[in-house]
Amino acid sequence: MARRTFSIGGIHPDDAKLSRNAAIEAIPLPSAVYISLAQHIGAPAKAVVAPGDKVKAGQVIAEPGGFVSAFIHSSVSGTVKSVGVCKDLSGKAAPCVEITVEGDEWVEGVDLTPDLVTDIPADGKAILEKIRLGGVVGLGGATFPTHVKLSPPPGKTCEMLIINGCECEPYLTSDERTMLEKGEQVVVGTALLSHVLGDPHAVIAVEDNKPEAIAHLRGIVERLRPLGGPYAGIEVRSLMKKYPEGGEKQLIDAVMGRQVKSGQLPIDAGAVVQNICTALAVYEAVQKNKPLVENSVTVTGKGAARQANLLVRVGTPLRHVIDCAGGLPDSIAKVVSGGPMMGKAVVNLDAPTLKGTGGLLLLTEAETRRGAEGSCIRCGKCADACPMGLEPFLLNRLARADRNDELEAASVQDCIQCGCCLYTCPANIPLLDIIAVAKARVLGIIKARAAAK
């Protein structure tokens, strides 16, 4: 029996998958979309359109601003109204292209039919180029450009491709629905990714709170196995439900039994991890010539008007998405983009969705309001919960005193900001709030030191 979960820490919050039975539905187009040019990790893209230009859905509107960057396509057809800045969900200014929607016309060559294309192009380089041109970024949350992740540095090889279908964040169900509704495409996408990496063993890892998805994917993998090539090396593995299983390092630990060393990348442990939705985006970009311009967004919450999984064009205002799911009830006090553990609280509902927007969680005040901060009773529950084996109680103390050397010695830079410590703390001490800031500072110091050498 293989290991079924990661080895250190972790928590078991109620998974609250309220929207798991809501099929993905396409929502009506908004009157205008606001496509951010900084919706991936790395350099912002550079706009190649000007106000007044007519664009079609799938047309490139911005080119990569560096190696670690991505193409950005128009998600709708219409007229470019402005190229400037708009406020993102946290109220900060971000470069953005505003497009007024007119009809729904796609650029030439995009295959919008539902037919499954299973043939894998022989040339991995060609696949990689199509992924790059399709503007595919990691959809598990970090939005790291996929083509960069698929190009291991020389001397390093990928021994295992892990497709992350854990969806360990409570509430979110868009990955689960994607696996159930687009399972074939996900498996073909997995084969494509695997082929780019030289046909390593590929594991689609799913937490065992999604038995239907596991069974469904296993059936498809068995059906497609006779096609040979990368299809022969795909396996679906069920993992024990535990948060944060979908964290890259935790997932590699759970699937391969290897711990990515501090400061190293997954490829150093011989692994490449991609999200389920990224596999789907890769399939569409490579087999259907359809760039990444829409994604599925879960709208959920105990106080939500209705539970929904929506297919949303990139750049749709969040308010429009929520309205399509029945609007914002008065009882809702917090809107979170992403899951409850790592998602970002929304302050500006007019902000647009990004490629990586996977869910909008609507929380009531009673659910989300933090309790009064008490004294640390040194129970050590934060340290037990930390999946990186850190000691949040110590980091919290050091961070408040700005003791950077000691913070580094205590490995604050390894923090993955999963939120387990703050979730667990019986005294409601805002551990992660300050640790996240300290981590950024220490990472800056480490980088500056490396640059000085």
Add this chain to the structure above:
Amino acid sequence: MDKLIVSPSPHLHSSCSTKGLMRDVLIALAPAVAVSIVFYGWRALLVLGVSVASCVLLEYLIVKYLLRKSTTVGDLSAAVTGVLLALNLPVTTPWWVVFLGALFAVGVAKMTFGGLGQNVFNPAIAGRVFLLISFPSYMTHWEAPQGLFGVDAVSGATPLGAIKEGLMQGASVPDLMAQHGWTYGQMLFSNIGGSAGEACAIAILLGFLYLVVRRVIKPWITLSILATVALVSLLFWGIDPARFTDPLFNLLTGGLLLGACFMATDYVTSPMSTAGGVVYGIGIGFITLMIRYFGSYPEGMSFAILIMNAAVPLLNIWFHQKKFGRA
């Protein structure tokens, strides 16, 4: 809501709270409290009442009038200290002595360090040791079980005290055991003289199991204390059974179980890491036995816990959790 709430992630919190944890400890202490009342009657209830009331009241007054902060008694930690202190005292202790113990426990051991979470020493143990040193006459003469329903009041020394005295007068351990007629069954289910909380080992173990099952505490500290006491006393007893008491006797007497299950596992004054906890437990077990065998006090659990409390900051520096991806 007209204004959205914004906060850093995570946006949910577990149901775990300081108050909830303390409530669990109180629930876990309930069997021991119930047994002490059944065995010792109204006087156990009096000691308990005075102890809890004075701990809570003192914390309230100190926080309100000396520290001038918002009240903290709601977190129930003062109540836990009160119950633990009561369980560590003989039921014959006069009420004013109990009050002085509470004053030392809460006023000195807890609040002078800054209150909950800041104290170096376990308040209840500190209170008990303070009384043990200040009022030895009240603290060393124990009441043998008398019961809610019984009337045969017998007072005398505790088993450990009797053995210590007997050994000093030249008797051997087996003779003394036979002379007093103690059985292990008695020790497990109904006490043979001791503080209120020691009335029944089973009641204490029940509470300990509850805490472990509810994941309030991890069992390692307690287990390492018990294992150390068992192994070390086995060694000495094997060498000279006439001078040294046997392992089971040591485990079941002198407040060892109460200390190992409820006092040594106090969050604030025990190490954060599991490895540190095991070393801490070994230290407590070893020191306890050394005091019992070679010291001038008959039992050493309280002293051992206090000594190891002082070592906790060091253990927290020496022992850390295993970090991910760092060999």
Add this chain to the structure above:
Amino acid sequence: MIASVNTLVWTVVIITGIGLLLALALFLVARRFRVEEDPRIDDVEHVMPGANCGGCGFAGCRAFAQAAVAAENLDSVYCPVGGNDVMKQVAAILGHEVVEKAPMVAVVRCNGSCTARPKTSVYDGLKSCRVKSNLYAGDTGCAYGCLGCGDCVAACRFGALSLDPETGLPVVDENKCTACGACVKTCPKGLIELRPKGPRGMRQFVSCRNRDKGPSVKKACASACIGCGICQKTCRHGAVTVTDNLAYIDPALCKLCRECEAMCPTGAIHGVNFPKPLDKEAVKARIQERQRKEREAAAAAAAAAADNEKKEA
């Protein structure tokens, strides 16, 4: 008796012997490991304020003293806390020329009180400006303004900063402020600036950092700089410049005439420590009168020029 005297003598002898031995050891060790140090370092450190605040850019007063002794001249070392008095003493010790600097004071450049800048969201995280600014633009419509969590207050070692409960903004006590710059470094929004204290403490500054365009600024805050440029046009000394929709008064050029302050439509320009309150209407009238005269003079000059041209023609 004899025995006890003997005991006494021996005790004294032995203890004295041990003492002498240890003293010898100490002496040898101290000699062996002596660090040669310029005695002037101690002298300089002695005259320092001793706050160890780091405002000079060195780790503490001793580090400053070491740097000052090592330095060729005193151009690059200056103790803002001790100011010119301390630097004169340092210069005397080291035999350098003293570089006098104008005394500075911290100035908070945000005007957005709770009433002027209504809250648009409820912040529920750790009360820390760093955390808050990391998270989002802030709980008001202004992404540039004070976050009100008091990181600057915590950073100040001299107790010169406090949060005004009424406005929610930090207030500088200029008698306590030493211009060490700790608050400047701490404020994640870059709101605090060290400015010359000015003659008798009088100074003028733009109390706003919002670089958005006028209309959106107006929506967010009633007392923000909207970048209208009136101040720039009014100023006769070229002290006011508007860049990125935000005015800035150069303290080196400002003549403290308060005309910009009177003309500012939102009250974003502050003047402090002036003996008399600003009579806005009078100053405005004066400016308008002057501008009218200037226009007339210009018109007359134009007419004269036109006349001249005619004549030449």
